[in-house]
Amino acid sequence: MRTGSRVSPYLYILPALIIVICFRTIPILASFTASFSDYDIGGFHGFVGFSNYERMFTDARFWNSVTNTVFFVLGVVPAGIMIPLTLAMLLRGELKGKTVFRTIYFLPVVTSAVAVSVVWTWLFKPEAGPINGVIVALGGDPLMWLREPRGIFEMMLSPLGIQPKGIFAGPSLALVSLMIVSVWKSIGYNTVLFLAGLENIPNNYYEAAKLDGAGKWGTFRHVTWPLLSPTTFYVLIMSTIASFKTFALVYVMTPPPGGGPLGTTNVIVFYLFQKAFDRFDIGYASAISVFLFIVLLGLTITQRRVGERRVHYS
């Protein structure tokens, strides 16, 4: 019995430990190792130093995927904060039908990304799709949506005779379509987080603001917004990380091999997926993985740091 109790703590962890080591720790370390090696369909061909990284930094397609990802993040994250924050402000407090609204907003969160993509592909269909149907009924011109490679700034400015080039042309309408779906899918989740954050703000702050004669906007500006900042920051970082990892929407709505019209929806994870599983270029794909990991780790550390500072101040 006594020896049993010295061994048993380890026995309790053992099943979980085996899985974690075999299917998390080892593949993660292997990813770093593989990024310094030549590993393709024929297997391991030896270590090659930093050459996968050198190749990555001079690969125009890689940088294209980084640009697309950054566009995606810059589009999705602000909208994914402003819309849910507005909804949470409206839903706060006693309200008829609060649960019903919350349920409706949350539905897309539990719906699979694949099903969501299949449905939105139909909604965006240039011929006969419902969205173009509405636009035409209102007297507008139908758009190509997921098949449109032109940048949105280019599309908006070209009637004025201005032709922005390169990144100034903006994300393609195809990528913007993906952003719309991504925002729609995450609104409910972020709204719930903001609602929880709003409920944590003690009522006496609002009473004090009222006594000081603050209006609605003044109360929001000087009470709600600063006291909500830990939640806002958390939502900001989490949406950024989630946007960096986007894959299913891109894969289903702008299917392989292309990564969208003229590669304009090819984001980092999609590019990594193509290199790893279409070309089986594991070495190079691993270098891209490590790049992605470093970016995401940086974001996580920032969140922890700033999060801790907030706790000290409040």
Place this chain on the structure above:
Amino acid sequence: MKSGQILKQTLLLAGGVIMLMPFLWMISTSLEQGGLNNYVEAWTRVPFGTYFLNTLIVTGLTLIGVLITSSLAAYSFATMEYPGRDTLFMLFLSTMMVPQPVYLAPSYVLLAKLGWIDTYFALIVPWTTNVFSIFLLRQHFKTLPKSLFEAARLDGCSRLGYLWRVALPLSKSVIATIMLFNVVGSWNSFMWPLVVTHSEKLRVLQVGLSYFNQEQSSNYQLLMAASTFSILPLLLLFLFAQKHLVGSYSRSGLKD
């Protein structure tokens, strides 16, 4: 009702309609032309029955694995003292910082070496533990009073017996949260099964639906019918456990 309230309700209603619109369009398109026959047609054109069964098997077995490994590990981390405990806990937590796409390619190579590609093992075994679930349960077990454990020991209860008969029954809410997260996660998982299986008889629902989407890209009634029955089980689960699920998401702040 004050005019402010009416404005609020109107805005929320407008937002709700926009959020619901894709679902309504999905259902109405799925019933165009063939009506309910579209559902039968979609179900039989490719083996959706097999995809559902595979998804159920994978979701069910993964969940059982997660519950067993997580409760054992969490119990040990929360209640026992031994050398290396905190190091091991940090090792577990550190894997949560690395997102799946980062180690996808080496995982594939590893599974290929094990001869597991295109087997249920590849779909299930790597996910039979979940560090976040261990973390949630450990936090909860730590809140249980020590006296409870001592009383149970005096009554001749073994350690495993205490976990099974005392600790777990007192953790129903956390267990429900873990179950919901893991079911939603397994059911909706796409990238992993896409990579580790090839044959149709091992295909899960999400992968099946994505192939169906490519093959039938102009057959919108069938695609919408297939989307509807693919999301129906989780939708029902969500409506049933709505309050608990939304609460769990907001408390833990976790998204897949």
